[in-house]
Amino acid sequence: MKRILTIIGAAAVTFGPAQPATAAPPADTFGRATLTGFAVLPAETFVPGSEPSGSAIGAGPFNGISAPFAGQPVQGFSGVVRRSDGTFDVLSDNGYGNKANSADFLLRVHHIRPDVSTGSVTVLGGFNLSDPERHIRFPLTRQDRVLTGADFDVESIVRASDGTYWIGDEFGPFLLHFSADGELLGAPIPLPGVKAPENPDLGGETPNLGSSKGFEGMARSVDGKRLYPLLEGTVAGDEPGTLRMYEFDVHKSAYTKRRWIYPLESPSNAIGDAITVDRHRFLVIERDNEQGDAAKFKRVYLADTRDRDHDGKLDKTLVADLLDLANPKKIGGFGTTFRFPFQTIEDIALLDDQTLAILNDNNFPFSSGRTAGKPDANEFITVRLARPLHADRRAIS
Template sequence: MRLSLSVLALAGVLAAPVIAEESFPATLAGHAYLPALSLVEPPADAPRDLWISGKYTSGARNDQPMTVMGNTGGNYGAHDTGISLPFIGQPVQGMSGFAMTRAEDGSWYTLTDNGFGSKRNSPDAMLFFHKMAPDFDNGTVERRETVFLSDPDGKVPFRIAYEGTETRYLTGADFDLESIQVLGDEVFIGDEFGPYIIRATLDGVVKEVYATEFDGKTLTGPDTYSVYVPATAGTDYQVQRSGGYEGMALQPGTDMLWAMLEKPILLEGGETEGPFLRVIQFDPKAGEWTGESVKFALAEGATAIGDFNFIDETRALVIERDNGEGDAANACAEGATDTSDCYPNPAQVKNVVLVDMSDTDEDGYIRRIGHIDLLDIADPDGVAIEGLSPAEGSFTFPFFTIEDVARVDETHIMVANDNNLPFSGGRVPGEAAHNEFILLSVPELLGAE
């Protein structure tokens, strides 16, 4: 007999494991960045409308480039970021996932998300992925290629923003791309709106879009095309807004995809099923959900994950994070009304966790082996780029959204942030965050069993 989602969830909450794991050291081995204001030209055959992006981010259409200042919002100090919308061109902006498989030239496949944060404000933000090559010797990141997603064969199961065009390029009004893997000559992308898995060619042509099947039901979110307002959380949709596939890992040996939701699933009544995330298995060769799933338990204070990648056939890395932004050393005083030079909601939980996907308990929780703390990174050799590190103490990576992690070799991993251009800071109040890439020496973490 198949149990209902609510019954399964209750059992999961009651059996939620107590997290007591080892914290391993991390040492900064490389630091590079892509400047925040990095733009790319649309393809020559794209509609002219796409040459100005971010026209809908201030509540009413605005066609005048660089006239509306980016701001972090009240929760993060209401800091202006020094970069204004709309943009001339398309923002390369926040990196939102590394593929485990590298390109033939050694660069990394990485993804830009939906544009400006929502379906409503991103209809002129093109969707694309890149080949990126960080140069840790020079502190720079080379964008070697950008591939724009399109739907010329009408595979997307709903009306897209550029439905009537010949090229049918996809935008942030269609999907919110958050995770990427490359398998053979195809790319698989995890989306947050559906949530969906998108299958495409390496030149960006969509071949299939898969809705999520879990526990005998199709999971939907508030931005799924088939969900209509008014809609009841937990009844009409189960996945939280911005809670779809933030992480999607490709398992070596099996070539199975494991898609991890960013946030806990909603139950009837609107409550979440517990402080854990569902990880659901998809067979890319068959184009089907297998029915297998496990649970990832969040540490205390963590609210979401940022990326998910295997390092071998069973062990994987997961970024878990809170919603904080900015270094705690520059936190606002309690009750402060002037937040212009401080962070009212500083980063507290930013971890890279090593898990064993082959080791689950009786309630389906995967074993957490240990973690590193991205707010406590040693830098004995002064590797950090000047101006992009605390004045004293450990190197920190205190960004709101940290959404990229991958194993580089037997002793190193690479981590990068999504800078939510132009709406996030994190380093200096009043300055937009760059896309930072950090190389970390973590032999103890990678060697842990």
């Protein structure tokens, strides 16, 4: 599907001091979470001076929008990095949903500033992803080696302490390491024993992962030494509705032998993103594949590797139901119950020990979860949990 994050400083949108790291709360639901902020980037937002895009999706119209487009749409947010100045880096995915229709969509990281006081999101700039040093062995779409949605389906991102970025891809699946300005620093790193149908090295092998079901989420350890990429799809032979989360040693540039299982509430669900809370715990977005009134399951879970019930899977605690957020102040002009009813919700960041930032992937121009017949905007919300996470301070500061 179209569609994490390392925390590197305090955001300008703040909600009180971080709580001290203490014992984790008991494994039950947190209670009802509350909407505290709302901002919107309009659906028809394009990179200034950019190349045309969308030539392979058909003429449409799609939710009232005709194609192709005169520029590159700022859309498909599938991963987010919180910066220290209240701004965020957001990663656009492969473009229009698959390899065949996204060759003219340039893979890009956008730099945005959401302002919940005005309800607006400003695009400050960004950079395209490229491979000028020719680390990629297989043929690319463009001779200038700017990467497109036909080359990779990038879905998850973390920022290292040196300012470089690690990005998870779904086509391989691969891990990709980029410089601070988007140049690939080494060859794509494959996942041993797992290949999707789009994998360029598949040859005559039978893929054992669904199409575009690779690394949908990826967290970074609080000490920065490990990455934790999480697949979106179940590997062939695994129990239906279970997803593998791996550990990757950044210094050795290799996977360790450690692996965990995230259990979906339904085999038809998918994950959207994952971030680190502390040494053992992660926040994971889990969702159904519906939108609008048909959407029934859009949740954030706290997943714990310690497996206290000894079932061989991550323990899960519900922390926020994104279809049932309290909204007593009627923020955004909505009623006292706020719904985030998008097909794909793929971005989560930790602002303080009790507050999350969450963004949708609007799948422009195809999704219409907010208003039927109209393309979804890129929405940025802040959500106050009913109680603190007791997160490691390094996950917040």
